[in-house]
Amino acid sequence: xxxxxxxxxxxxxxxxxxxxxxxxxxxxxxxxxxxxxxxxxxxxxxxxxxxxxxxxxxxxxxxxxxxxxxxxxxxxxxxxxxxxxxxxxxxxxxxxxxxxxxxxxxxxxxxxxxxxxxxxxxxxxxxxxxxxxxxxxxxxxxxxxxxxxxxxxxxxxxxxxxxxxxxxxxxxxxxxxxxxxxxxxxxxxxxxxxxxxxxxxxxxxxxxxxxxxxxxxxxxxxxxxxxxxxxxxxxxxxxxxxxxxxxxxxxxxxxxxxxxxxxxxxxxxxxxxxxxxxxxxxxxxxxxxxxxxxxxxxxxxxxxxxxxxxxxxxxxxxxxxxxx
Amino acid sequence: xxxxxxxxxxxxxxxxxxxxxxxxxxxxxxxxxxxxxxxxxxxxxxxxxxxxxxxxxxxxxxxxxxxxxxxxxxxxxxxxxxxxxxxxxxxxxxxxxxxxxxxxxxxxxxxxxxxxxxxxxxxxxxxxxxxxxxxxxxxxxxxxxxxxxxxxxxxxxxxxxxxxxxxxxxxxxxxxxxxxxxxxxxxxxxxxxxxxxxxxxxxxxxxxxxxxxxxxxxxxxxxxxxxxxxxxxxxxxxxxxxxxxxxxxxxxxxxxxxxxxxxxxxxxxxxxxxxxxxxxxxxxxxxxxxxxxxxxxxxxxxxxxxxxxxxxxxxxxxxxxxxx
Numbered sequence: 001x002x003x004x005x006x007x008x009x010x011x012x013x014x015x016x017x018x019x020x021x022x023x024x025x026x027x028x029x030x031x032x033x034x035x036x037x038x039x040x041x042x043x044x045x046x047x048x049x050x051x052x053x054x055x056x057x058x059x060x061x062x063x064x065x066x067x068x069x070x071x072x073x074x075x076x077x078x079x080x081x082x083x084x085x086x087x088x089x090x091x092x093x094x095x096x097x098x099x100x101x102x103x104x105x106x107x108x109x110x111x112x113x114x115x116x117x118x119x120x121x122x123x124x125x126x127x128x129x130x131x132x133x134x135x136x137x138x139x140x141x142x143x144x145x146x147x148x149x150x151x152x153x154x155x156x157x158x159x160x161x162x163x164x165x166x167x168x169x170x171x172x173x174x175x176x177x178x179x180x181x182x183x184x185x186x187x188x189x190x191x192x193x194x195x196x197x198x199x200x201x202x203x204x205x206x207x208x209x210x211x212x213x214x215x216x217x218x219x220x221x222x223x224x225x226x227x228x229x230x231x232x233x234x235x236x237x238x239x240x241x242x243x244x245x246x247x248x249x250x251x252x253x254x255x256x257x258x259x260x261x262x263x264x265x266x267x268x269x270x271x272x273x274x275x276x277x278x279x280x281x282x283x284x285x286x287x288x289x290x291x292x293x294x295x296x297x298x299x300x301x302x303x304x305x306x307x308x309x310x311x312x313x314x315x316x317x318x319x320x321x322x323x324x
Numbered sequence: 325x326x327x328x329x330x331x332x333x334x335x336x337x338x339x340x341x342x343x344x345x346x347x348x349x350x351x352x353x354x355x356x357x358x359x360x361x362x363x364x365x366x367x368x369x370x371x372x373x374x375x376x377x378x379x380x381x382x383x384x385x386x387x388x389x390x391x392x393x394x395x396x397x398x399x400x401x402x403x404x405x406x407x408x409x410x411x412x413x414x415x416x417x418x419x420x421x422x423x424x425x426x427x428x429x430x431x432x433x434x435x436x437x438x439x440x441x442x443x444x445x446x447x448x449x450x451x452x453x454x455x456x457x458x459x460x461x462x463x464x465x466x467x468x469x470x471x472x473x474x475x476x477x478x479x480x481x482x483x484x485x486x487x488x489x490x491x492x493x494x495x496x497x498x499x500x501x502x503x504x505x506x507x508x509x510x511x512x513x514x515x516x517x518x519x520x521x522x523x524x525x526x527x528x529x530x531x532x533x534x535x536x537x538x539x540x541x542x543x544x545x546x547x548x549x550x551x552x553x554x555x556x557x558x559x560x561x562x563x564x565x566x567x568x569x570x571x572x573x574x575x576x577x578x579x580x581x582x583x584x585x586x587x588x589x590x591x592x593x594x595x596x597x598x599x600x601x602x603x604x605x606x607x608x609x610x611x612x613x614x615x616x617x618x619x620x621x622x623x624x625x626x627x628x629x630x631x632x633x634x635x636x637x638x639x640x641x642x643x644x645x646x647x648x
Contacts, residue, residue: 027467028471081439082439085435085436085439088435089432089435089436108413111409111412111413111435112409112413112470114439115405115406115409115438115439115442115470116467116470116471118439118442118443119442119467119470120467122446124468143440143443143444145441146436146443147352147353147354147440147442180560245355303344
């Protein structure tokens with residue numbers, strides 16, 4: 001379990017139950033494949049989405065332990081499925097320090113394994129009758145998330161990316177699943193409709209801030225800590241906020257590099273790093289992440305008081321400061 | 325619409341409604357992905373799975389037009405999702421270590437396109453409340469189908485394949501979805517529990533016969549008709565029934581070719597074709613397909629009489645005789 005949850009023993013315990021349900025739900029006859037899938041599911045991700053859902057399951061009056069665990073497990077499985085497929089596409093060598101699935105077992109296995117995890121997600125949801133009402137919701141959300149990924153794919157290696165289109169992509173890709181997580185938690189606790197919508201918005205803003213921070217790490221993180229080379233996204237033609245902000249100040253000098261036909265050299269990467277620093281790309285992106293975090297906590301404070309709210313506040317702050 | 329359905333105007337009309345619902349459910353902003361998806365959805369597949377579901381929706385007393393169309397659309401979307409991903413994987417196999425699968429953009433789109441189709445399937449199902457009860461069922465079935473695919477992947481290029489393991493693979497991969505199709509049709513018509521199980525078994529045997537016939541075509545079909553080279557499966561290390569039967573008669577001579585480290589030459593393929601003919605591989609496989617068809621019609625005859633049953637009988641016979 002990630003150290004982020006150490007201070008919250010109740011939540012940590014619930015997250016363990018989520019982990020157990022996921023493990024129990026993965027039954028592949030082929031033991032090699034099963035082991036590969038489990039290696040990804042147990043790679044020690046932060047389990048942020050289930051954590052947000054579990055915490056938001058304290059908003060309303062109902063304590064529905066079984067369903068909140070199921071929702072947590074479904075959300076995490078969905079997230080895993082997209083990660084596995086992203087890995088195939090990203091050609092990422094490593095994720096969370098564990099060798100990516102496609103590198104060990106071939107891309108072919110990774111495609112089916114991702115498909116299998118999608119199905120596990122829907123199986124878990126459908127086994128919990130009380131959560132059935134959310135299914136359409138989740139399938140539709142999933143469509144939006146995929147559409148976000150597709151937009152990103154399409155946008156690769158096309159430099160003139162606007163802040164607006166970046167944010168719209170993040171909104172579809174990451175923020176959507178965080179919004180669903182918080183909303184689902186509120187739903188099982190039988191929160192009021194208004195509270196459900198506040199939880200949705202809270203999740204959305206958290207997701208926006210989280211993805212921006214995640215993208216920033218690509219520019220600032222040390223290779224041995226983050227587990228992938230610096231500017232890995234840029235190398236793959238994915239241009240995120242720090243670069244977009246910096247490029248605004250001097251498009252021409254950036255485009256000279258970004259529109260090269262050949263792959264970027266280490267010199268190019270070094271030069272880009274310096275340019276982004278010169279034009280304060282990271283600082284500006286961090287500013288925006290802060291603004292989203294502020295919006296998130298503003299929404300959070302509209303929800304009923306309680307320990308869960310303190311924890312959500314804590315985590316939100318920690319996420320903004322994280323270096324990993 | 326496939327000419328197979330010409331003689332049955334009511335069914336043909338329902339299949340058109342299925343097609344319309346599918347088209348209506350697919351909304352992708354990204355034009356390249358939309359094109360990938362449309363290429364599959366409009367490729368003029370036989371729509372066998374929805375057809376079997378629609379016909380089996382006449383077993384019980386209830387006429388539930390909306391839900392039977394929804395189920396047909398969900399089944400076909402699920403089938404298409406696996407087709408799209410299969411294509412990516414087959415292509416990777418063809419390239420066999422030369423060019424990475426993810427080197428082409430098309431494949432990247434295809435992975436997301438398949439994911440998107442999975443979601444469309446679940447969205448369609450969840451939008452039809454009466455079919456919600458089937459969701460667990462379908463997600464679980466889907467898991468089994470994927471597990472079948474994984475087994476096939478694992479089994480590639482490992483010659484000593486038994487008839488038993490071949491049949492178990494087909495059972496998971498193809499027969500499962502046909503069984504679900506027939507069962508789902510029976511379910512929406514509010515057939516008795518016993519009739520539902522008969523429909524399931526009928527679908528299972530149809531699926532077994534269908535896949536064996538499909539595999540036979542790989543050995544007998546003319547390239548210009550089937551649209552792919554003869555023994556395409558064998559070239560990819562997929563050993564199906566005709567080869568398995570023939571190999572049983574003389575394992576050594578087959579294994580000399582199949583265990584070669586290099587790719588098979590046209591001479592190897594020619595030689596294999598002659599060997600399979602010599603040992604009557606195709607005839608034996610056809611015999612087994614007939615036996616499964618017989619089992620299917622035996623089950624069919626336990627269901628209430630009606631026009632739907634005549635049509636199912638017709639189609640079953642036609643499928644066994646098909647050359648395409």
